Amino acid sequence: MQPQQGRAAPGARAAPGPAGFGRRKDEPSRQVRPVPLPPVQQNLNYYPQIFWVDGCADAGAPCPTAAPAAPCPAPVPERGRKPRNGSERRSAGFLVMFLLILVAFTGVGLSIFKIFHLEKEVDELRESASAEHIPPASQKLTGQRKEARRAAHVTGNPAQQDLPLEWEPTSGHAYTSGIQYHNRGLLVSEPGLYFVYSKVLFRGSACDSQLLSHVVYKRNPASPGSLVLMEDKATNFCTGQRMWARNSYLGALFKLRKMDSLHVNVSKIALVNFEESKTFFGLFKL
Incomplete structure (x- = not known):
């Protein structure tokens, strides 16, 4: 002044x-x-x-x-941070914890959704593969291809003339896969280990105690004659003058060669019941 x-x-x-x-x-x-x-x-x-x-x-x-x-001018207070009380700190801590829990649950939910989505895709691939006969992915990676099983199952044929027995290869339960039905027998096209089986039902109206026989044998153009693989014989299987019936079942493993043909013989054709569920013949490769 x-x-x-x-x-x-x-x-x-x-x-x-x-x-x-x-x-x-x-x-x-x-x-x-x-x-x-x-x-x-x-x-x-x-x-x-x-x-x-x-x-x-x-x-x-x-x-x-x-x-x-x-x-004089009014004093100007210093600008500083307002101290936070305990409730504000607790609120901030609860907010951070809530956000962390929310993020964790979101990650778990996304993982579960992804797993369900992958399982659905795998099921769809399996269904499409089975519908189109496409080999599974594991076989594609290894270069392996599923080979059709070589098997055959033929049933009794009532229109019999003579031995060996004649069979039905296509109707009813009968089928052939990789095995050919030829000249009343099953023809092997690939060598290997096979399980061979045959069942025959014998029945009669009078018991005369005659011999019953059931034989499975094989032939091969490279070997003369025939070779018996399995055989069943029975005597005294009935008593009295009443009706009777007897089952004969044969089955075993054999190592067969290419072009082997298998056949079935019985002692008397007239005593055989040729229903497809009672008399049949077959084999399959292991």
Whole structure:
């Protein structure tokens, strides 16, 4: 603030003024008094003191009216972070935990959905493979191809003329796969280990105690004659004059060569029941 100047009395001498203030020789002496300020808060910046210069040093000079001091600006508090209480910290912790749990459950749900989707695709591939007879993926990778089983099952044929027995190769339960039915016998086209079986039902209206025989044998163009593989014979299988019946079953493993043909003989054709479930003949490769 600018200090006010008083009028100089005539003939007055200039007195030395306070340090830092200059005056003319003809100016009256002045007194310096501090202007009181509001108390400074502990956390406010320091403001320097402001001095008011009053030129009333001479008793004879009238003191000018002092101008009112300008009000000091209101202290500005420091900007700082508002301290968080315990409830806010707990709320933030619960929010973080909830987000982590949500992310974990989302990952588990996606994994389960992916597994179900893969299982559905595998089932569809299996169904399409079975419908189109496509070999499984494991066989594709190894280069292996599923080979059709070589087997045959023929049933009794009532239209019999002579031996060996004649069979039905296609109707009813009969079938052939990789095995040919030829000249009343089963013809082997590939060598290997085969299981051969035959069943014959004998029945009669009177018991005469005659010999019953059931024979399976094989032939091969490279070997003369025939070779008996299995045979069953029975005597005294009935008593009295009443009706009777007897089953004869043969079955065993044999190593067969290519072009082997297998046939069945019985002791008497008239005693054979040729129903397909009672008399049949077959083989399959292991």
